[in-house]
Amino acid sequence: MNNFKYKEKDIEGHKTLDVFSEADKYNQWIFDIIRPYCKGNIIEIGSGIGNISQLLLKENLSVVLSDLRENYCQTLRDEFGHLENPPRIVNLDLAHPDFNNVYTGLLNSFDSLVILNVLEHIKDDHQAIQNCYSLLKDGGHLIVFVPALQSLYNRFDKGLEHYRRYNKKTLSEVISQNKFTVLHRQYMNFVGIFGWFVSGKILGNKIVPDKQVRLYNKLVPVFKVVDKIILNSIGLGVICVGKKTV
Numbered sequence: 582m583n584n585f586k587y588k589e590k591d592i593e594g595h596k597t598l599d600v601f602s603e604a605d606k607y608n609q610w611i612f613d614i615i616r617p618y619c620k621g622n623i624i625e626i627g628s629g630i631g632n633i634s635q636l637l638l639k640e641n642l643s644v645v646l647s648d649l650r651e652n653y654c655q656t657l658r659d660e661f662g663h664l665e666n667p668p669r670i671v672n673l674d675l676a677h678p679d680f681n682n683v684y685t686g687l688l689n690s691f692d693s694l695v696i697l698n699v700l701e702h703i704k705d706d707h708q709a710i711q712n713c714y715s716l717l718k719d720g721g722h723l724i725v726f727v728p729a730l731q732s733l734y735n736r737f738d739k740g741l742e743h744y745r746r747y748n749k750k751t752l753s754e755v756i757s758q759n760k761f762t763v764l765h766r767q768y769m770n771f772v773g774i775f776g777w778f779v780s781g782k783i784l785g786n787k788i789v790p791d792k793q794v795r796l797y798n799k800l801v802p803v804f805k806v807v808d809k810i811i812l813n814s815i816g817l818g819v820i821c822v823g824k825k826t827v
């Protein structure tokens with residue numbers, strides 16, 4: 582297994598977030614899937630530069646934003662601090678070895694926890710899900726999105742410091758084994774598999790090309806139809822929603 586050294590400034594990750602900040606149709610696609618499960622007081626883990634955060638805030642939802650890196654937290658303050666009701670922004674390390682003592686003020690505080698493209702960055706994903714459990718109220722929703730299919734692991738993943746990719750079974754297991762009841766799970770983005778494979782495996786790119794993302798974003802309406810036709814049976818990403826049980 583890879584062992585990645587923590588970087589104060591995540592250059593590859595920041596570049597990727599910048600590229601996907603322009604992919605409004607793609608970001609909306611993800612949000613539309615998770616929106617029915619976003620209720621009450623929400624915390625987003627790993628908000629980054631706010632690509633999904635902005636969609637949560639546009640819905641006037643009660644949201645706390647968070648990130649491991651202070652430079653991302655500052656970006657979030659710069660981006661959303663001017664709002665009439667600016668969100669609370671906290672520096673939070675979901676993999677902290679003394680999580681419950683360090684973040685006592687946040688425990689059992691949230692009705693929903695959104696964690697998108699984060700779990701794959703954490704070596705001990707079981708501990709991360711246990712910490713998510715600690716943040717949620719009883720009956721709260723855990724909403725997870727991760728890259729799918731370990732066979733697709735390539736230079737993109739290594740450059741982004743992904744420990745693993747998941748499938749519906751492995752993601753459901755790490756959630757259900759940590760006292761959550763799985764409410765929903767699905768793949769999304771079947772067509773994206775081909776672009777990821779060609780660009781990352783065959784061409785050996787380390788960063789997702791911005792031109793590729795812009796073209797993909799334009800074609801999202803078509804790709805959504807494809808997913809419906811194949812009944813979300815496979816995809817580049819997998820989403821799972823769990824409910825905290827006592």
